[in-house]
Amino acid sequence: xxxxxxxxxxxxxxxxxxxxxxxxxxxxxxxxxxxxxxxxxxxxxxxxxxxxxxxxxxxxxxxxxxxxxxxxxxxxxxxxxxxxxxxxxxxxxxxxxxxxxxxxxxxxxxxxxxxxxxxxxxxxxxxxxxxxxxxxxxxxxxxxxxxxxxxxxxxxxxxxxxxxxxxxxxxxxxxxxxxxxxxxxxxxxxxxxxxxxxxxxxxxxxxxxxxxxxxxxxxxxxxxxxxxxxxxxxxxxxxxxxxxxxxxxxxxxxxxxxxxxxxxxxxxxxxxxxxxxxxxxxxxxxxxxxxxxxxxxxxxxxxxxxxxxxxxxxxxxxxxxxxxxxxxxxxxxxxxxxxxxxxxxxxxxxxxxxxxxxxxxxxxxxxxxxxxxxxxxxxxxxxxxxxxxxxxxxxxxxxxxxxxxxxxxxxxxxxxxxxxxxxxxxxxxxxxxxxxxxxxxxxxxxxxxxxxxxxxxxxxxxxxxxxxxxxxxxxxxxxxxxxxxxxxxxxxxxxxxxxxxxx
Numbered sequence: 052x053x054x055x056x057x058x059x060x061x062x063x064x065x066x067x068x069x070x071x072x073x074x075x076x077x078x079x080x081x082x083x084x085x086x087x088x089x090x091x092x093x094x095x096x097x098x099x100x101x102x103x104x105x106x107x108x109x110x111x112x113x114x115x116x117x118x119x120x121x122x123x124x125x126x127x128x129x130x131x132x133x134x135x136x137x138x139x140x141x142x143x144x145x146x147x148x149x150x151x152x153x154x155x156x157x158x159x160x161x162x163x164x165x166x167x168x169x170x171x172x173x174x175x176x177x178x179x180x181x182x183x184x185x186x187x188x189x190x191x192x193x194x195x196x197x198x199x200x201x202x203x204x205x206x207x208x209x210x211x212x213x214x215x216x217x218x219x220x221x222x223x224x225x226x227x228x229x230x231x232x233x234x235x236x237x238x239x240x241x242x243x244x245x246x247x248x249x250x251x252x253x254x255x256x257x258x259x260x261x262x263x264x265x266x267x268x269x270x271x272x273x274x275x276x277x278x279x280x281x282x283x284x285x286x287x288x289x290x291x292x293x294x295x296x297x298x299x300x301x302x303x304x305x306x307x308x309x310x311x312x313x314x315x316x317x318x319x320x321x322x323x324x325x326x327x328x329x330x331x332x333x334x335x336x337x338x339x340x341x342x343x344x345x346x347x348x349x350x351x352x353x354x355x356x357x358x359x360x361x362x363x364x365x366x367x368x369x370x371x372x373x374x375x376x377x378x379x380x381x382x383x384x385x386x387x388x389x390x391x392x393x394x395x396x397x398x399x400x401x402x403x404x405x406x407x408x409x410x411x412x413x414x415x416x417x418x419x420x421x422x423x424x425x426x427x428x429x430x431x432x433x434x435x436x437x438x439x440x441x442x443x444x445x446x447x448x449x450x451x452x453x454x455x456x457x458x459x460x461x462x463x464x465x466x467x468x469x470x471x472x473x474x475x476x477x478x479x480x481x482x483x484x485x486x487x488x489x490x491x492x493x494x495x496x497x498x499x500x501x502x503x504x505x506x507x508x509x510x511x512x513x514x515x516x517x518x519x520x521x522x523x524x525x526x527x528x529x530x531x532x533x534x535x536x537x538x539x540x541x542x543x544x545x546x547x548x549x550x551x552x553x554x
Contacts, residue, residue, distance in 0.1 A: 112180065112348040114176060114179045115167065115340075117344075119337070119340040119379065120160055120162055121375040128161070129450040130554065131554075132419060133418060133420075135418060143159070149319065149325060150326065151223045153223045158334045171222055177207075178207040181203055181207075181342070182203050182206070185198065186199040186201060186477070189473065189497075193497050195498065196504060197497045197506060199511070200509070202349075202373055202511075204369070205480065205483075205514075209244040211243075211515030211516075212339060212514045213329055215372065216338035218248045219338050224252075229254065229325045230255060231324040232245065233256075233259075233317050233325075234256075234314050235261070235314045235329075236261070236264070236310070237310075237441070238264050238271065239271025239275070240515055241329030242280065246277075247278050255279075256278075256280040257280065257282075257283070258281070259314050260282055260283070261304070261306060261309070261310050262303065265284040265305075267523070274519070286303055290317065291316060292312035292313050303430070306430045308442050311411060311412035312414035312416055315416050316414075329368065331367065331368070331411060331420075336375065339371055340375050340376055343373045343375055343376030347380065350510070357386070357508050359390075359493075359496055361492050361493050361496070363392075363485050364392040364393065365394070365398075365485065368445070370448065371445065373510075374390050389458070390458070393459070393461070393462055393491070395464060395467075396534070396535075397463075398429075400425050403461070407424060407552070408421050415427065421450070421554075424442055424444070425542055425546065426442060426542070426544075427548070439485055439488070462488055464484070464532065466491050468523070470493075471484075471491075483514065
């Protein structure tokens with residue numbers, strides 16, 4: 052999107068140089084290669100770490116060296132993003148004010164595989180490969196014949212899957228000489244990941260955190276600041292987009308759409324600054340496919356094939372990261388799993404939204420994308436799964452959904468936290484609020500197997516831990532959590548503002 056598309060921003064001073072003085076220590080760690088450790092519940096009472104040295108075909112299980120691009124294998128290519136003024140497909144030069152050249156090429160790529168830079172793989176090795184864990188204790192608690200596995204991404208420095216794309220995004224920006232990156236964050240997971248990655252490469256990082264999460268999750272803010280980032284609650288008085296929202300509603304809880312508008316505004320008005328996005332766009336989903344590529348190797352190593360694959364969806368990067376490589380195998384006819392996206396009832400873009408061209412942000416600064424949307428000015432209630440409070444679904448996931456390669460469902464947050472408590476008290480890990488949706492759906496599926504006697508293999512995406520989300524658990528445990536959902540009139544009013552575009 053060209054800078055000329057944006058309203059003029061107020062003068063903005065870049066955040067000070069906060070280069071990590073411990074870079075040398077980090078780089079020493081990068082040179083150490085980790086062995087693949089696959090955590091597997093043993094038949095006894097404990098959990099043991101077992102090194103998986105080879106799969107059934109003799110190949111080593113290791114960090115993927117390529118990202119997988121699902122676009123290459125789809126029978127129908129997804130609709131292109133459109134320039135908001137001309138309504139014609141976006142050109143690379145339209146995106147150059149926001150992204151470095153390599154990411155723009157990845158966004159539009161139709162290549163099946165894209166090489167991961169060695170420098171990125173070295174940093175991935177700090178926490179990758181991530182474990183595939185069988186939830187035997189949860190199976191026993193539920194009394195189900197189903198076998199439940201989860202791919203756990205919470206062992207990254209930021210505690211989630213988000214560094215899988217934060218690291219390459221910052222690396223590509225650094226290679227192009229960019230000094231400052233800006234972004235938005237919902238629950239703080241993405242902001243933390245970008246702050247972490249920026250500290251490694253010496254870039255300044257500035258984050259607009261959705262106000263509801265900024266207030267609910269102070270330790271996420273401190274985590275970002277520890278890695279050197281500057282954090283603002285959104286909506287803020289720093290940008291035109293934020294000020295306009297605050298004039299209408301001084302107590303606005305904010306939304307990802309609003310925070311995106313603020314970050315994009317700053318990036319487009321400053322030549323030394325680029326924008327980074329933690330979900331939605333094709334290149335972000337691309338980077339996350341390391342999850343699914345590893346998981347295919349790990350399941351092959353233990354002789355399992357998933358019957359059901361489940362992941363939570365907000366913008367969609369975690370879900371895409373696990374499922375896209377499996378969809379590739381499904382399209383080849385090798386496997387035929389049911390693939391299910393799970394979203395909150397308070398922000399159900401796939402199950403209640405319309406499939407239409409809409410802006411990715413609230414202020415209408417971004418290109419128009421064909422996606423399932425509740426309307427770009429829809430502001431969800433402040434549920435605890437802040438990372439799932441996005442008005443739209445990733446265009447590529449929306450397209451896959453339209454093609455019938457996956458299904459979707461919505462679950463309220465009380466059921467999700469009930470499942471999270473069952474999971475924590477049997478498996479030991481405290482999930483972030485976002486993957487509790489996948490856990491709740493997996494429990495439903497496991498209990499259905501209990502009724503039918505089917506021994507299905509259920510694979511779910513455990514995208515992060517909830518160590519900084521304990522106030523949400525406190526509300527649930529004290530009985531103060533309530534289910535939130537949208538009002539039909541609220542959605543209809545928002546959908547009325549979706550641009551009427553035919554392409």
